[in-house]
Amino acid sequence: MSETHATIAPGAPVFPPGRYGRRREPGRRRPLLxxxxxxxxxxxxGLxxxxxxxxxxDPDYRAEVITYTGITDSRVVVEFRVTVPEGGSATCLLRARSHDGAExxxxxxxxxxxxxxxxxxxxQEVPTTARPFIGEVLRCRAAG
Incomplete structure (x- = not known):
C-alpha cells in the first residue's frame, strides 16, 4: 500500500518514496539576469x-564608371572616378565584357x-580578346 499525504491533491499520482529521486521545487525566475x-x-x-x-x-574606396569609349575588336577605354582616403592610393580591377556577358x-x-x-x-585601356560591349570597374581596394 502506498503512502498518501493530506497535502497531495486528489487524483495526483503518488510515487513510492526514494524511487524516482527528489522532486524539484519550482525555481525562482531571474528576469534581470x-x-x-x-x-x-x-x-x-556589435563589437x-x-x-x-x-x-x-572598404567604405573609403568607391569607384564610379563615368564612360567607356574607344571600343574596338581588341580594346575598350574606361574612364572612371575613384574616392580614396585623402592623398591615398587604390588598386582597381577593370574588366570588359562582350554582348553575351562573357569576360x-x-x-x-x-x-x-x-x-x-x-x-x-x-x-584606363582594357585590352580584350574579342569585341567588348561594356567596360566596368569591378572593385577598388587599398594599394599595396
Whole structure:
C-alpha cells in the first residue's frame, strides 16, 4: 500500500518514496539576469561586427564608371572616378565584357590621389580578346 499525504491533491499520482529521486521545487525566475546576459551578448556581437567591418569593409574606396569609349575588336577605354582616403592610393580591377556577358578582358591598375585630394579621375585601356560591349570597374581596394 502506498503512502498518501493530506497535502497531495486528489487524483495526483503518488510515487513510492526514494524511487524516482527528489522532486524539484519550482525555481525562482531571474528576469534581470536574463536581460543582462542578453545585453552583454548584443554588445559582444556589435563589437565583433564593427571589428570585421573595419577589417574587411572598404567604405573609403568607391569607384564610379563615368564612360567607356574607344571600343574596338581588341580594346575598350574606361574612364572612371575613384574616392580614396585623402592623398591615398587604390588598386582597381577593370574588366570588359562582350554582348553575351562573357569576360573578354581585364586589367588591374593603381591610381593615386594628389596630396590633399580624395578623388581621382582617370582613364584606363582594357585590352580584350574579342569585341567588348561594356567596360566596368569591378572593385577598388587599398594599394599595396
Amino acid at each position: 536574463l536581460v543582462l546576459v542578453g545585453a552583454l551578448l548584443l554588445a559582444l556581437l 565583433l561586427s564593427v571589428k570585421l567591418y573595419g577589417q574587411y569593409g 573578354v578582358g581585364h586589367v588591374e591598375t593603381t591610381v593615386t590621389a594628389p596630396p590633399g585630394e580624395r578623388h581621382v579621375r582617370t582613364r
